[in-house]
Amino acid sequence: xxxxxxxxxxxxxxxxGAGLLADAEAVRALGARPLCVxxxxxxxxxxxxxxxxxxxxxxxxxxxxxxxxxxxVRAIKIGMVGSRAVAGEIAALLDAWRKLPRVVDPVLAAxxxxxxFEGSISAARDxxxxxxxxxxxxxxxxxxxxxxxxxxxxxxxxxxxxGEGAGAVLLKGGHLPGNPTDxxxxxxxVERFSxxxxxxxxxxxxxxxxxxxxxxxxxxxxxxxxxxxARALVREYLSSHLSV
Ligand code: PLP
Numbered sequence: 001x002x003x004x005x006x007x008x009x010x011x012x013x014x015x016x017g018a019g020l021l022a023d024a025e026a027v028r029a030l031g032a033r034p035l036c037v038x039x040x041x042x043x044x045x046x047x048x049x050x051x052x053x054x055x056x057x058x059x060x061x062x063x064x065x066x067x068x069x070x071x072x073v074r075a076i077k078i079g080m081v082g083s084r085a086v087a088g089e090i091a092a093l094l095d096a097w098r099k100l101p102r103v104v105d106p107v108l109a110a111x112x113x114x115x116x117f118e119g120s121i122s123a124a125r126d127x128x129x130x131x132x133x134x135x136x137x138x139x140x141x142x143x144x145x146x147x148x149x150x151x152x153x154x155x156x157x158x159x160x161x162x163g164e165g166a167g168a169v170l171l172k173g174g175h176l177p178g179n180p181t182d183x184x185x186x187x188x189x190v191e192r193f194s195x196x197x198x199x200x201x202x203x204x205x206x207x208x209x210x211x212x213x214x215x216x217x218x219x220x221x222x223x224x225x226x227x228x229x230a231r232a233l234v235r236e237y238l239s240s241h242l243s244v
Pocket of ligand 1: 079107
């Protein structure tokens with residue numbers, strides 16, 4: 001049987017820690033097939049990102065359109081878009097593919113601090129909110145704060161991103177103190193997923209989580225089951241990168 005495809009639009013981190021290579025690993029681990037379109041090329045090692053160059057927006061859109069026409073795409077994952085122009089082309093293309101489940105991971109900066117979006121915070125916010133329309137949005141706490149334009153005094157406030165158009169929100173609680181809790185907001189409900197913190201040094205966990213989630217959706221899982229599967233994959237990855 002042919003494996004269902006996940007179309008991934010994200011940045012290329014040549015070190016493989018994060019970005020498209022990490023996305024492809026996560027999609028394959030769940031039993032789906034990744035189709036990878038680079039939105040930006042990053043200059044990056046396993047330690048830190050140095051700089052990036054967005055790909056020509058029409059190349060991104062034409063690549064994605066060709067794959068959507070010819071392959072059995074069952075879900076779409078969007079990660080780093082790099083610029084407002086690339087985000088705009090992707091959003092315009094995806095208007096015609098609204099029936100496909102979409103996972104949008106808003107990528108603003110690397111953990112090393114380097115910016116991964118060319119332009120202002122408000123341009124990044126507008127770009128990702130437009131892409132998130134009807135999609136599952138997977139911000140961590142700083143990303144949720146950037147998208148909301150306010151401090152998250154209480155993690156439950158991230159549910160307001162549904163009011164901004166997201167179909168559902170998975171707030172990744174790794175930056176919260178104590179045992180990390182992720183919050184899944186759907187219209188009218190919130191569910192918490194908590195587990196002991198794994199002391200690991202690993203990059204690209206956000207990329208992997210969002211891609212595994214998209215793969216679960218491509219395989220026909222309900223959102224909650226896909227979240228459970230994706231969390232398990234990331235926890236397994238962290239366990240193989242223990243820092244102690
Ligand atoms: N490079 C690319 C292409 C990414 O998409 C991301 C994060 O999503 C990063 C780098 C940053 O990864 P990390 O936060 O692990 O440094």
